[in-house]
Amino acid sequence: MARPEGMTATRSGDDRQPAWRTRDAKELAELARRLRRRVIGLVAPTGQGYVQQGLGAADIFAVLYFAELRLDPADPRWAARDRMLLSTAHNTAILYATLEARGLVPEVEGYCIDGSVFEINASERVGSAVEATLGSLGQGLSVGAGLALSHRRRGSDARVYVVLGDGELQEGQVWEAALLAGSRRLSNLCLIVDDNQLQCEGHSDEVMLHAPVAEKFRAFGWDAHEVDGHDIEGLLAAFDRARSLTDKPTCLVARTLPGKGAAGLEGIYAHNLKLPPDVAESALKSLETVQEF
Amino acid sequence: MASAADDLTVEDFSARSASAALAEKHYGNALLAAAQSNPDIVCLTADLTLPTETDLFRDALPDRFFQVGIAEANMIGLAGGMARNGDVPFVHSFCVFATRRCYDQIAMQVAYPNLNVKVVGVLPGLSTLLGVSHQAIDDIALMRALPNMTVIEPSGPSQVRKAVAAVAEHVGPVYLRMKRADGTEIDVAPDASPFEIGKVRILKEGPDGLLLGCGMMIPVLMDAAGRLEIEGHHVSVVDVATIKPLDPAIVELAAAAPVVITAENHSIIGGLGSAVAELLMEEGVARPFARIGVEDVFAEGGTTPYLFERYGLSADAVIGVYYAKLEG
Numbered sequence: 001m002a003r004p005e006g007m008t009a010t011r012s013g014d015d016r017q018p019a020w021r022t023r024d025a026k027e028l029a030e031l032a033r034r035l036r037r038r039v040i041g042l043v044a045p046t047g048q049g050y051v052q053q054g055l056g057a058a059d060i061f062a063v064l065y066f067a068e069l070r071l072d073p074a075d076p077r078w079a080a081r082d083r084m085l086l087s088t089a090h091n092t093a094i095l096y097a098t099l100e101a102r103g104l105v106p107e108v109e110g111y112c113i114d115g116s117v118f119e120i121n122a123s124e125r126v127g128s129a130v131e132a133t134l135g136s137l138g139q140g141l142s143v144g145a146g147l148a149l150s151h152r153r154r155g156s157d158a159r160v161y162v163v164l165g166d167g168e169l170q171e172g173q174v175w176e177a178a179l180l181a182g183s184r185r186l187s188n189l190c191l192i193v194d195d196n197q198l199q200c201e202g203h204s205d206e207v208m209l210h211a212p213v214a215e216k217f218r219a220f221g222w223d224a225h226e227v228d229g230h231d232i233e234g235l236l237a238a239f240d241r242a243r244s245l246t247d248k249p250t251c252l253v254a255r256t257l258p259g260k261g262a263a264g265l266e267g268i269y270a271h272n273l274k275l276p277p278d279v280a281e282s283a284l285k286s287l288e289t290v291q292e293f
Numbered sequence: 294m295a296s297a298a299d300d301l302t303v304e305d306f307s308a309r310s311a312s313a314a315l316a317e318k319h320y321g322n323a324l325l326a327a328a329q330s331n332p333d334i335v336c337l338t339a340d341l342t343l344p345t346e347t348d349l350f351r352d353a354l355p356d357r358f359f360q361v362g363i364a365e366a367n368m369i370g371l372a373g374g375m376a377r378n379g380d381v382p383f384v385h386s387f388c389v390f391a392t393r394r395c396y397d398q399i400a401m402q403v404a405y406p407n408l409n410v411k412v413v414g415v416l417p418g419l420s421t422l423l424g425v426s427h428q429a430i431d432d433i434a435l436m437r438a439l440p441n442m443t444v445i446e447p448s449g450p451s452q453v454r455k456a457v458a459a460v461a462e463h464v465g466p467v468y469l470r471m472k473r474a475d476g477t478e479i480d481v482a483p484d485a486s487p488f489e490i491g492k493v494r495i496l497k498e499g500p501d502g503l504l505l506g507c508g509m510m511i512p513v514l515m516d517a518a519g520r521l522e523i524e525g526h527h528v529s530v531v532d533v534a535t536i537k538p539l540d541p542a543i544v545e546l547a548a549a550a551p552v553v554i555t556a557e558n559h560s561i562i563g564g565l566g567s568a569v570a571e572l573l574m575e576e577g578v579a580r581p582f583a584r585i586g587v588e589d590v591f592a593e594g595g596t597t598p599y600l601f602e603r604y605g606l607s608a609d610a611v612i613g614v615y616y617a618k619l620e621g
Contacts, residue, residue, distance in 0.1 A: 124406060132373065132374070132377065132402065132406070133405055133406060134401075136397050136398075136401045138366075139370050139397075139398060139401060141370075142366070142369070142370020142371055142374070142398070143370045143371075143373050143374040143377075143402060144374060145367075145371055146370060146372060146374020146375045146376075146377075147374035147375070147377060147378055148374075149359065149371065149374070149375060150378035150379075150380050151378065153335075153356060153357070153380075154378070154379075173366045173367055173370065173398070176362075176366060176367035177367050177371075179364070180361055180362060180364065180367060183362075
């Protein structure tokens, strides 16, 4: 897609990247604002969709898709593209908003409406932009590790990014995959734990003691550290570091705030949330300008 | 000079079956041959390299061999990721761990996306000393229920080799279930024809009944058919090595038979017998019918001959049920 109006982004210097990218924090913040507005816009008509998680993850998605991932919207199946897997595949309002903004899917119509490919849980019915059908929690890191192993065997420098939820860490398969990725030194693999503290039963740390997550991954042979999931410069630096490593996979434990940036929603820890028209309207209004960081 | 430890150590479970270590690796050789002609084939195993005969692959093609540890769910996810990148993963474990242990992963990361992943299991049914934890009596049922999945259980060395070649050529998910060679296997009816997925193989023809089976039950059925012949009953024996998709030729064979019996080293629920019953009922073929198999019970650890006798997977059981059905 064409660069949005007002964007003055420069290329990252990677000649193999056909699509424009930006490392400008202000531009990325502006993109994240637009993604947040789209999250509200997608969910408001039916009330279906994960609002708080989408708003919380918007900065991560903006940085991933507009700064970090090597991709070509004109050729979504490009063999050298970086792969991005959303293991918490129900967090589709932000995923579809981002894919749409990046030109990887056409305009999202019929979100959560019967018959639409834009189901609440992303499936590959959407097309090649959804790299695997996840959502049965715990599986994304394994698929990502398989892709990373395959890229390495084939001599491809494509990278693999996996976004998991913090509650998803309760699935044992995550740790099977973590053990393998650390053992095999999959430095082309980058895991982002979207640490939004949300799961069905409530605050995830009250359901299960996760902390210290980064320390656990370090013990499994990863380069792991905590980042603020809304600090765009911090995220850019963390991805730079991940790309520079040659002997370890990376785990970024990114703390995110549910409802981030939207008046009336920010800080409400609700896995499922009602979004009546007046709340949606005031949230949209508050997202008319970029929040200061 | 070898130490006592070297003399006593075995790298697989062959100590429990005296001839196993010396047996020709029909599966392992066939997989290696397929991989040597297709550079996309990769091999994954969950700490069971020797028992799955994948040591041959490991030694010849180490860059395409992945030891993933004792973690079958992760192994299936890895295979899904690899297949999405153009690889053709053959994943290996015992039948029970290759299916029941990672069923959701197979459903979501192999079957739903219709990826070119081959799930290969050894130790089918009651063919293990290791007891109920290692006995796969529901793996065919589980795999058969998944859309896009092909389910194959060959019988005998030549069919194993040909089945592997056919599976490697086939594009799409396959569950390949078989007994690891221990040197006791025989080809009951060697023939030069290729293994054709979805086609039955008629091993013996006779008008007095139809015995349908797969895998380790084929020698049992041939034995039963030979003994029935002595008693004047000439029955057909048909190898249904592809349990899904089921060969519709079974309909005509069954319609012409006074008795139809299925035999499987698996629960009678959900496997070959169920598949045949569904087909015949829907096609309006009502013949006296019986299923030989594990009768909705968990078994126990023991030698294969003992367990097959104890749980009715025997020629005696087939003959008994044949007469019972014939006499109505």
